[in-house]
Amino acid sequence: MTASADTSQGRSLRRRVLIAAVAFAGVLAGLAAVYGIGALTRNPVEAACRSAAETAKRMAPLSRGEVAAVTIASEPRRLPELGFRDREGRDHTLAEWRGRTVLFNLWATWCVPCRREMPALDALQARLGGPQFEVVAVNIDTRDPQKPKAWLQDVGVKHLAYYADPSAKTFQELKAAGKAFGMPTTLLLDPQGCELGELAGPAEWASDDAVKLVEAALGPKT
Numbered sequence: 001m002t003a004s005a006d007t008s009q010g011r012s013l014r015r016r017v018l019i020a021a022v023a024f025a026g027v028l029a030g031l032a033a034v035y036g037i038g039a040l041t042r043n044p045v046e047a048a049c050r051s052a053a054e055t056a057k058r059m060a061p062l063s064r065g066e067v068a069a070v071t072i073a074s075e076p077r078r079l080p081e082l083g084f085r086d087r088e089g090r091d092h093t094l095a096e097w098r099g100r101t102v103l104f105n106l107w108a109t110w111c112v113p114c115r116r117e118m119p120a121l122d123a124l125q126a127r128l129g130g131p132q133f134e135v136v137a138v139n140i141d142t143r144d145p146q147k148p149k150a151w152l153q154d155v156g157v158k159h160l161a162y163y164a165d166p167s168a169k170t171f172q173e174l175k176a177a178g179k180a181f182g183m184p185t186t187l188l189l190d191p192q193g194c195e196l197g198e199l200a201g202p203a204e205w206a207s208d209d210a211v212k213l214v215e216a217a218l219g220p221k222t
Contacts, residue, residue: 049194052076056196059216065209069199076194079104079187080173084138084165087149092163094193097136101217102189103205105137106171109148111183113202118157123206124214125159132218135160135205140168188217 053076060072081093082104094104105121107114118137125135137160139148145166152162165171174180179187181200188197196217203210 046077046194048192049076049078052190052192052194052196055190055217055219059196059213062209062213062216063197066204066207067199067210067213069201069203070188070197070213071199072197073195076190076196078193079179079189079195080177082170082173084163084170087162094189097134098193099191100131101133101191101214103135103214104187104189105135106140106174106180106183106185107137108140108183109151110141114184115151117184117202117205118152119155120204120206122157122159124210127206127211128214129159133214136163138170139164140166140171142166142168188214190217
């Protein structure tokens with residue numbers, strides 16, 4: 001075999017390797033588009049959420065009993081800056097709660113489990129609410145804005161501030177982020193706005209199990 005033939009074969013081999021590499025990269029890109037980058041590589045925890053990762057590890061053994069269905073975040077991420085309004089119609093976003101641990105809850109009067117859960121959320125706020133922690137319960141009824149206010153008053157909810165999103169955009173944004181699969185939806189967030197845990201469905205938030213879980217999120221008492 002001549003030297004020119006060897007060179008030609010070498011070029012042909014390199015061309016085939018290059019084509020195969022490009023094709024493989026295309027397959028990876030396609031899988032990433034369908035399944036998400038996280039299915040192929042483990043993304044590092046966001047810098048702002050590194051302390052949340054340690055908090056989540058501390059919480060994990062306490063996801064049991066009445067709060068056994070709470071999924072503790074394995075790689076905490078910040079949520080979208082969800083928007084909603086207070087009783088007077090003023091606009092707010094979750095960013096305003098930076099510096100506090102938050103139990104963020106979406107509920108509606110047409111959701112029977114939500115309605116049963118609300119007194120427990122009120123009791124949790126009464127027990128742990130303060131400068132370091134707040135239950136932020138957002139109503140997403142799209143009709144008759146007076147109905148949820150009247151219902152809360154009828155069942156004796158006294159400790160929760162009233163928030164509402166009559167557009168239900170908060171639910172859609174969480175759903176798009178893979179964080180809302182039904183109602184009620186509850187997320188536990190650290191003071192940097194990073195997710196510590198999530199729950200699709202109701203829980204007995206006034207129980208000792210729930211209190212211990214939230215206290216673990218708050219960290220050691222000083």
